[in-house]
Amino acid sequence: MPLLEVKIPPMGESISSGILAKWHVADGDVVKKDQPLFELETDKITSEGTAEAAGKITLKAAAGDEVKIGQVVASIDSDGTAAASSAPAAAAPAASAAKSAEQSPAVRRLAAETGIDPASVAGTGKAGRATKGDMLAASAKATEATAAPAPVPPAAKAPVAPASPQSALPTPQSSSPASRQTRRKMSPLRAKIAQRLVAAQHEAAMLTTFNEVDMSAVMALRAKYQDDFVKKNGLKLGFMSFFTKAVVHALKEVPGVNAQINGDSIVENHYYDIGVAVSTEKGLMVPVIRNCDTLGMADIEKAIGDAAKRARESKITLADLEGGVFTITNGGIFGSMLSTPIINPPQSAILGLHAINDRPIALNGQVVIRPMMYLALSYDHRLVDGKEAVTFLVKVKQAIEDPTRLLLAI
Structure with a gap:
């Protein structure tokens, strides 16, 4: 059976494009007929796209992409339903990769900069996805673990001199600009x-x-x-x-x-x-x-x-x-x-x-x-x-x- 193309549906005469805000499914998932697949944001409305048939879905656009009306953003293989369900072990790595691929652009950028796989982070976003805040927290934790000095044995500790009033003041903690702000594109x-x-x-x-x-x-x-x-x-x-x-x-x-x-x-x-x-x-x-x-x-x-x-x-x-x-x-x-x-x-x-x-x-x-x-x-x-x-x-x-x-x- 030929692949069924998933296209961006018409929204109205005045709407020619929109932003593929999020996927409700991952690449390689088996979807059901009429199941919500994605969320599309336009300058007038936000709407959902649904599956016209059951089968294994292959994503052809990422969340955050600008897409045109009629553009193909995925395909559904109805013959892949049984194959996908018969190989659960092999699907695990693909699901992990898909989970990383479907993250927001900000999360993907942080993943490239820090080397942290979003799929390995305990996400607080929808469906357990890692958010930008989750990635920043994971990065900070990894940095602290790397930079922390080894503990000094009790016998090797030097006598501690009384602290002067100036040395008793707390040392300001430096923080990166990225941890103080969150930037996202206006919908x-x-x-x-x-x-x-x-x-x-x-x-x-x-x-x-x-x-x-x-x-x-x-x-x-x-x-x-x-x-x-x-x-x-x-x-x-x-x-x-x-x-x-x-x-x-x-x-x-x-x-x-x-x-x-x-x-x-x-x-x-x-x-x-x-x-x-x-x-x-x-x-x-x-x-x-x-x-x-x-x-x-x-x-x-x-x-x-x-x-x-x-x-x-x-x-x-x-x-x-x-x-x-x-x-x-x-x-x-x-x-x-x-x-x-x-x-x-x-x-x-x-x-x-x-x-x-x-x-x-x-x-x-x-x-x-x-x-x-x-x-x-x-x-x-x-x-x-x-x-x-x-x-x-x-x-x-x-x-x-x-x-x-x-x-x-x-």
Whole structure:
């Protein structure tokens, strides 16, 4: 049977190349059909490549290589499955060599400089792979073992003179620059995020307005109906569905925020596809939840949970990230008290949520303790006036403090 070529799959019309971030398998491994093989990073998404057939795999590209769409990075020999399983002893050296070959460029460089085989190092990385820190530690240990003087027998020890104040001072230990810093190439996704954030600040007249919201009503509603909600839908009722619905409500009340600038034209949107920022190991991604005006709370919670899971597992697609009209980002899950989020172009506004903290507030002439959250709306002042921005944020605040407004659309 001819070898099956493993190629870099199409990612979208605007993506022509990417970085082969890591292999999930080693050269010579026997793989199963649909087994994840590699992780590919592009300037827009991170995705996985899977095996189209079972067999013995031969790698033709190393982790860290830049690869083109359609490039052959491995081959699978389905006839090699039985042969590989019948010779486990002979496969051990190959597996060790493959383990060394699949390391990062920094680890391979240190291996060449120090002569230490990464396969012999107890790695702390994924699948037991040696990291740069592991290699540096192994190198330092080997150097200490070589440089350590032989112990002096007790009888041969000379009398020790009393130490002077100056000689009692600790001697600074010298360390190589490599042990004080770690350098790695910026991933295409991280580089693209940086480029877009800088461009947004340069191109938009960005301004941020703030407000605070009393979360008592939403928290009481969740506590009252959480068990019934879980029994019916199989997932918990979170805060994001409330804020998504509140944003849709505010966009309908203040349609000027649901627009964008295209050249010298203003494009008004009449749909409500809301982006929800998700933090991943590769960087911030904003999957879009479609038609939020037609979805119920459970549908929104399911859609957000599914999108976040696929983003963190590198299974998000380019189509999942395109076409949003507004973005919500929640720094509160990390404890953020207040921030000024950056607009996600070409959108004209973004809502930042923050941590919920009990704070004293004045209510009906009395000081009471309530769970309060700061809200931040960053907007493009070229398109959105201050009055519209403040009104929009007030509408969100009102909807959260009195969720009945969402039901009655007032």
